[in-house]
Amino acid sequence: MANIRHPIVDVHTHVYLPQYAAELRARTSAPRILNWTNGVKTEERLLILDGEPSGGRPVGPQYWDRDEKLEFMRRHGINISFVSSANPWLDFLPADRAQTLAHELNNNLEEYCATSPPAEGFSGLKTLYGFGLLPLVPDVEVSAIVQAIEYLKLLPHIRGIIMGTKGIGKGLDDSALDPIWDAIQAARLVVFIHPHYGVDSTAFGENDNGHVLPLALGFPFETTIAITRLILSGVLDRFPNLRLLLAHSGGALPQLSSRLASCIQHDPIVANRLKHDLRYYLGQLYFDAVAYGPEELTFVSRTISRASAFKSGGGTVDPVVGSSRLLFGTDHPFFPPLEASQKWPSVESNLAAIRGMPGVDSKPEHQANILGLNALRLFDLHDQVYT
Numbered sequence: 001m002a003n004i005r006h007p008i009v010d011v012h013t014h015v016y017l018p019q020y021a022a023e024l025r026a027r028t029s030a031p032r033i034l035n036w037t038n039g040v041k042t043e044e045r046l047l048i049l050d051g052e053p054s055g056g057r058p059v060g061p062q063y064w065d066r067d068e069k070l071e072f073m074r075r076h077g078i079n080i081s082f083v084s085s086a087n088p089w090l091d092f093l094p095a096d097r098a099q100t101l102a103h104e105l106n107n108n109l110e111e112y113c114a115t116s117p118p119a120e121g122f123s124g125l126k127t128l129y130g131f132g133l134l135p136l137v138p139d140v141e142v143s144a145i146v147q148a149i150e151y152l153k154l155l156p157h158i159r160g161i162i163m164g165t166k167g168i169g170k171g172l173d174d175s176a177l178d179p180i181w182d183a184i185q186a187a188r189l190v191v192f193i194h195p196h197y198g199v200d201s202t203a204f205g206e207n208d209n210g211h212v213l214p215l216a217l218g219f220p221f222e223t224t225i226a227i228t229r230l231i232l233s234g235v236l237d238r239f240p241n242l243r244l245l246l247a248h249s250g251g252a253l254p255q256l257s258s259r260l261a262s263c264i265q266h267d268p269i270v271a272n273r274l275k276h277d278l279r280y281y282l283g284q285l286y287f288d289a290v291a292y293g294p295e296e297l298t299f300v301s302r303t304i305s306r307a308s309a310f311k312s313g314g315g316t317v318d319p320v321v322g323s324s325r326l327l328f329g330t331d332h333p334f335f336p337p338l339e340a341s342q343k344w345p346s347v348e349s350n351l352a353a354i355r356g357m358p359g360v361d362s363k364p365e366h367q368a369n370i371l372g373l374n375a376l377r378l379f380d381l382h383d384q385v386y387t
């Protein structure tokens with residue numbers, strides 16, 4: 001197999017910056033970080049939702065300490081990471097505080113990245129880049145959010161924005177967000193759409209199944225609903241150059257896209273609303289490869305490839321297109337091993353899934369794209385190393 005020199009780039013990796021962790025420690029209701037005593041042992045725990053299963057999860061320096069991030073990257077052979085704040089971002093704050101904290105955290109993240117070591121073997125690149133935050137809460141003026149986008153554009157190591165699914169309170173299909181999409185598109189910032197709330201927890205019954213149902217099912221369904229609503233509201237028709245990266249391989253969107261398309265075609269209210277068949281829009285989106293299985297990744301790649309066939313007026317299926325929109329990610333510091341181990345099985349299984357994708361396993365150039373080169377292209381960093 002030909003050897004293609006490429007970095008391994010992680011586009012889905014989080015941090016609770018020290019100032020954000022301090023904000024959570026000062027709170028008395030979720031989201032919060034609290035001291036939790038079990039017998040003689042006291043530990044810090046992160047509780048991100050009211051009524052979160054199993055009393056939240058233990059947290060420690062891997063959530064905020066940059067050296068821990070760099071050590072995790074070194075251990076797993078990751079050369080470059082695009083670090084984003086973890087959920088629930090600023091969603092729970094009043095407007096004034098959300099604005100102040102967004103500004104401070106964006107500056108902190110720029111500093112966190114700008115002072116990171118150079119990426120070894122890839123001259124001109126740093127080990128760390130970031131997704132900034134916007135004060136996306138009700139009562140913040142849209143013009144102030146647009147200003148925050150323009151400010152982010154000035155921070156050289158901030159290459160995108162992480163966003164939940166609430167918008168400024170009414171979801172991502174709220175037409176009030178149009179000036180925000182417009183400004184993001186003009187600034188060429190990548191939007192990472194990430195879940196937090198899941199679905200109504202009554203759907204998960206009364207048995208204690210830990211975090212399995214909300215994380216494995218609630219998160220992806222939240223993403224699926226949010227992005228479907230966004231497409232149905234015409235955002236991707238109005239802003240065709242918007243670059244949206246979906247968490248966890250876009251939830252169930254690839255799997256349900258033909259069903260959605262059929263429901264749209266048969267519904268008198270939406271049948272003529274969009275410029276294209278719903279399946280077309282998958283080719284306008286980017287998907288992280290945080291799916292843990294090779295067959296699932298190939299499936300996502302094929303549904304992306306198929307998109308071109310649904311352009312109004314037709315088109316041919318280009319099988320390469322799909323793998324050019326998939327990007328490796330880890331979800332660090334979440335999903336640590338339950339027992340001490342040098343490498344994290346959650347990371348190893350995502351790497352193995354990319355390398356084992358049926359149809360891609362014998363194509364080193366596609367693997368190199370998914371493992372790192374797609375990210376460099378998406379974040380406009382490719383020319384710095386490959387000119």
Ligand code: URA
Pocket residue numbers: 014048086087215331334335
């Ligand atoms: N991954 C995340 O990004 N957030 C969580 O809360 C859990 C897993």
Ligand code: ZN
Pocket residue numbers: 012014194247331
């Ligand atoms: Zn995540």
